[in-house]
Structures are given as structure tokens and as C-alpha cells.
Amino acid sequence: MATHPLWSDDYWLLLLQLYLKKPEGMKALYSRALVDLSLELHIPPKNLYxxxxxxxxxxxxxxELIWDTYAGNPRKLNKDAKKLRSMEGFGQPKKFYDGVQVKETFERDFSPMADYPDLKPIMLVMILDLYFRLTPITMAEETPEVQDLAKLMxxxxQLVVEVMDVFQFCDPYLxxxxxxxxxxxLPCREIWDRYGNDNPEKLSSFAAQLKEYFR
Incomplete structure (x- = not known):
């Protein structure tokens, strides 16, 4: 994958800090820590992964220099990472012609929804995946799969069921x-248009990866 245009070599410091967090090593694509760093830098999780x-x-x-300088000195790493974050312009994405900020799809997907602050679009993705595994009659609060997903998120x-009810209006087969x-x-329609008409295995795989965000 090509390097993202917003990437800076200064960010190796932050990525090393993330890498060294326990459990040390590669962080999952949609782990909360990696997603949080993505939102901070305005760079998609896949690029940071x-x-x-x-x-x-x-x-x-x-x-190699960053490893040699910081890997054995976590205090210096944390100090310099904090200093980097405090620098003017840090975390500010490039702007288009009239100063409108760039906000990528992934940032909207991981941001709370205006009228439903308990929900994020990625949660609609996970509910849509479960929607395809149930029938309308089992889209109920007492269904174990509904309860499990609600607990995870x-x-x-009741909110999971409410979203599923809206997805029924998006479903052309019903x-x-x-x-x-x-x-x-509107947000459910957008998620349906992005994922509901595609290969269900791709949706299932994506939803499985997203579970890391809630763990």
C-alpha cells in the first residue's frame, strides 16, 4: 500500500509507542488503540496497520534509529511523543480550496451519530451483519444473538432491534x-448501500474484524 499523503516520519514515534503497549507487538487492524491513533492523525487504520x-x-x-533511541527508554519515548502531540499543527489534516477540512469516510464511521450518540456507523455495520443472520421474527430483544451483540457494543x-427494524425498510426483498x-x-440506508448489496461473506469478515474495536 502506498504511503498516505498525511503520513510524516515523525509519526514513527507514535506508532512505536503503540507497538510497545502491552501486549507488545502488532495491533489488530481495528483495535481501539490503533483506530484512536488513526483518528488522531486522520490516517485510515489500514495505512497504520x-x-x-x-x-x-x-x-x-x-x-532503525527510532528503535535504537526509544525502544529501551520508555520515559523518553513518552516524553517526546507528548511533545510531538503538543506541536502547532499536529493532527490537523490538509484543507481544500476554501478551508473546508478533509474528513475521510473512516472518521465518520467511527464518530458518534448526531441523533443517536450511542451509535456509530461501524455499529450499524455489525448490526447489518447480524440482520442477515436472523429472520424478521427473531429480530427481537430476547434473541440471544441480539443480546450478545448489544453487550459487546x-x-x-432495544437499540439493536430498532436499527434492524429500519434495515427492514432498506431491504428490497421485504x-x-x-x-x-x-x-x-438515512444512515442505515447509507450502510445498506455500501454493504447490503455486496457479498455477505465480505460483510461478515469486516464485522468480525470490527469486534476488536469493542474488546
Whole structure:
């Protein structure tokens, strides 16, 4: 994968700090710590995940220097990482013509939804994956799979069911023609358009990876 345009060699310091966190080593693609760093740097998790391989292999002189300087000195690492974060312009993405900030899809996906702050779009992805595993009659609060997913995401089963009900309006096979008035309809439709018509195995694989974020 090509290096992201917002990547800076200064960020090797932060990536090493993440790598050395217990348990030391490569962090999962959607682990919360890696996603949090992605949001901080405005660089997608996949790019940082790939950079971890370079860090582990120490395949450039600058990476080797960073290892030699900081790996055995966590106090210096934490101090310099804190200093880097305090520098003017840190974490500020490039801007387009009129100063509108760049906000990538992944940032929106991991951000709370305006009308439902307990939900993030990635949670809709996980609910959609479960939606395809159930039938309408089992999309209920007492269904064990619904309860398990709600517990994992730290939300109420009722909210999972509410999202599934909205997905039924997005599902062309159900032909729901009754009226739906919900601020969830637009974000659910967007997630359905992105994943609902694709290979269900891809959705299932993605949802399985996203579980790391909630652990």
C-alpha cells in the first residue's frame, strides 16, 4: 500500500509507542488503540496497520534509529511523543480550496451519530451483519444473538432491534410499504448501500474484524 499523503516520519514515534503497549507487538487492524491513533492523525487504520509491518521489520535507517533511541527508554519515548502531540499543527489534516477540512469516510464511521450518540456507523455495520443472520421474527430483544451483540457494543438490545427494524425498510426483498419516520433511516440506508448489496461473506469478515474495536 502506498504511503498516505498525511503520513510524516515523525509519526514513527507514535506508532512505536503503540507497538510497545502491552501486549507488545502488532495491533489488530481495528483495535481501539490503533483506530484512536488513526483518528488522531486522520490516517485510515489500514495505512497504520501496514506501517506496523515496516516498523517491526526495521527496514529503513530512520526506523532503525527510532528503535535504537526509544525502544529501551520508555520515559523518553513518552516524553517526546507528548511533545510531538503538543506541536502547532499536529493532527490537523490538509484543507481544500476554501478551508473546508478533509474528513475521510473512516472518521465518520467511527464518530458518534448526531441523533443517536450511542451509535456509530461501524455499529450499524455489525448490526447489518447480524440482520442477515436472523429472520424478521427473531429480530427481537430476547434473541440471544441480539443480546450478545448489544453487550459487546455496550448498548441496549432495544437499540439493536430498532436499527434492524429500519434495515427492514432498506431491504428490497421485504417490500415494506408502511411509513417510516426515523433519523436512523438515512444512515442505515447509507450502510445498506455500501454493504447490503455486496457479498455477505465480505460483510461478515469486516464485522468480525470490527469486534476488536469493542474488546
Amino acid at each position: 501496514e506501517q506496523q509491518f515496516k516498523l517491526r521489520h526495521r527496514d529503513t535507517p530512520i526506523i 455496550k448498548i441496549k438490545p 417490500n415494506r410499504d408502511d411509513l417510516m419516520i426515523s433519523s436512523l433511516l
